[in-house]
Amino acid sequence: MGALTAIQSAVSILLVALAWWMPRAVKPTLPLGVHIPHSRGEDPVVLLETHRSQRSVLAGGGTVAVLGIALTLLLRTPLAVTVSTIAVLAVLAGRYYRSHSALSRIKEEGGWYAERTQSVVADTSLRTDPVRLRARWLAPALGILALTAVVGILRYPHLPARLTTHYGTSGADRTDPTSVGTAFQTVFVQAGVTVVVLLLTLPSVQGRPELEAARPHTTAEQHRLFLTRTLRGTTTRTRTTGPITTGITVGTA
DSSP, rough: OOHHHHHHHHHHHHHHHHHHHHHHHTTTGGGGOOOOGGGGGTTHHHHHHHHHHHHHEEEEEEHHHHHHHHHHHOSSSSSHHHHHHHHHHHHHHHHHHHHHHHHHHHHHHHHTTTTTTOOOOOOOOOHSSSOOOHHHHHHHHHHHHHHHHHHHHHHHGOOEEEEEEEEEETEEEEEOOOOHHHHHHHHHHHHHHHHHHHHHHHHHSSSSSOOOTTSHHHHHHHHHHHHHHHHHHHHHHTHHHHHHHHHHHHOOO
């Protein structure tokens, strides 16, 4: 298995796992992105739709992930990794939207809010003092990226004329001329993953918070804590790609 295939496999598994886990991470009153009354949090219909969504994610996302890995094995190019990752994201987004729409339709048809008084609350502190991405949270990921690049730069003058760029079941089965593109391929992938993950995360933490009228202060603090953990968790997951790609660079650069 080559470096590209290993990266594609890791990214696909991570995306599918996160999509499967996401329904368990949200508030009971916001399953699949649908706002429902407290009394409906454990409703069998809600639980059924949530479980259907998770099974759909595993089936659809898992199938496309396997096809993407096969495509990367066949083409052996960074473009295959990009196309496969986008395909997995598209399928996961489609499955989520379908589940969200199904639960929304059930809520509307059942009149879950028909006999309830609805209120709207807002916490302006989330706008005047929003949760921001701290530079120190990015330091480990950027440090590992810099270390990977430095290792490659130091070893670059001593590299052979051709580098192994793919390993099959019987060992190395492809070599390419040594160049900045081949020697620093994993560095570029690592930088790309870091940027993509951050770009996907930042818009999600800038969305409108879902506060409960009965507990505005408590739910605002919970939302702030959720945003902080999301940003810190994202930078943590981003820096975990560092040791993998650093090892690849040490071995191939």
